Amino acid sequence: xxxxxxxxxxxxxxxxxxxxxxxxxxxxxxxxxxxxxxxxxxxxxxxxxxxxxxxxxxxxxxxxxxxxxxxxxxxxxxxxxxxxxxxxxxxxxxxxxxxxxxxxxxxxxxxxxxxxxxxxxxxxxxxxxxxxxxxxxxxxxxxxxxxxxxxxxxxxxxxxxxxxxxxxx
Amino acid sequence: xxxxxxxxxxxxxxxxxxxxxxxxxxxxxxxxxxxxxxxxxxxxxxxxxxxxxxxxxxxxxxxxxxxxxxxxxxxxxxxxxxxxxxxxxxxxxxxxxxxxxxx
Numbered sequence: 278x279x280x281x282x283x284x285x286x287x288x289x290x291x292x293x294x295x296x297x298x299x300x301x302x303x304x305x306x307x308x309x310x311x312x313x314x315x316x317x318x319x320x321x322x323x324x325x326x327x328x329x330x331x332x333x334x335x336x337x338x339x340x341x342x343x344x345x346x347x348x349x350x351x352x353x354x355x356x357x358x359x360x361x362x363x364x365x366x367x368x369x370x371x372x373x374x375x376x377x378x379x380x381x382x383x384x385x386x387x388x389x390x391x392x393x394x395x396x397x398x399x400x401x402x403x404x405x406x407x408x409x410x411x412x413x414x415x416x417x418x419x420x421x422x423x424x425x426x427x428x429x430x431x432x433x434x435x436x437x438x439x440x441x442x443x444x445x446x
Numbered sequence: 447x448x449x450x451x452x453x454x455x456x457x458x459x460x461x462x463x464x465x466x467x468x469x470x471x472x473x474x475x476x477x478x479x480x481x482x483x484x485x486x487x488x489x490x491x492x493x494x495x496x497x498x499x500x501x502x503x504x505x506x507x508x509x510x511x512x513x514x515x516x517x518x519x520x521x522x523x524x525x526x527x528x529x530x531x532x533x534x535x536x537x538x539x540x541x542x543x544x545x546x547x548x549x
Binding site for chain 1: 448449451452453454455456457459460461462463464465466467468470471472474476477479480481483484487490491494495498499500502503504505506508509511512513515516517518519520521522523524526527528529530531533534539
């Protein structure tokens with residue numbers, strides 16, 4: 278059994294995602310949590326590239342890793358009052374959260390592993406950007422002009438709302 | 447050995463439940479928001495993986511992941527605006543101090 282480069286990359290990405298997502302919710306310092314979140318988002322973009330969805334990976338890199346993480350870091354720096362004050366968490370709360378998360382994860386992973394998805398295999402090459410653009414701008418069946426317009430209105434509303442909420446009076 | 451679809455699903459399940467654990471236990475509003483971000487991201491992975499493995503000729507999962515990324519970016523921007531506004535008013539973003547917003 279030889280290990281191909283595809284599998285090597287996949288296992289590295291899997292290790293980064295699992296390790297960093299657990300560290301992001303268990304570390305006490307919030308700036309470190311934001312940094313671990315950034316690593317998780319990078320590895321997710323790597324998974325999209327591996328699935329041959331380069332456009333989705335590029336969107337993930339620009340929107341999430343480029344935009345949202347910067348927003349998080351700036352707002353953490355704006356709202357951090359005292360660096361030596363590290364948030365204390367009650368032990369019973371941690372225990373209850375751990376039980377809930379582990380039980381849920383166990384059930385979901387059990388169902389995923391035992392369920393048979395039928396026969397499938399990774400087919401199809403790169404999704405062409407031409408097809409993406411035509412599906413995004415068309416009005417026919419399986420085309421997405423209406424959600425596209427809806428999300429543009431949503432983003433406009435978010436810009437207005439964000440300015441209205443965060444401005445100084 | 448082939449990379450099976452279940453491997454991706456297990457990764458995204460672990461990411462989702464790490465987010466749920468953080469959502470239950472963290473006491474800082476920004477840390478709660480980071481946990482929500484983890485959950486949304488794991489769902490995007492599921493959309494892309496199901497589309498690629500089970501329906502490789504369709505594009506529904508791809509576009510749902512694309513729109514979910516846009517919606518979560520908008521949600522984050524508004525939530526951070528609200529958090530900064532809260533910080534301006536009560537100089538604190540711990541969850542248990544938020545009861546003072548009512549007065």
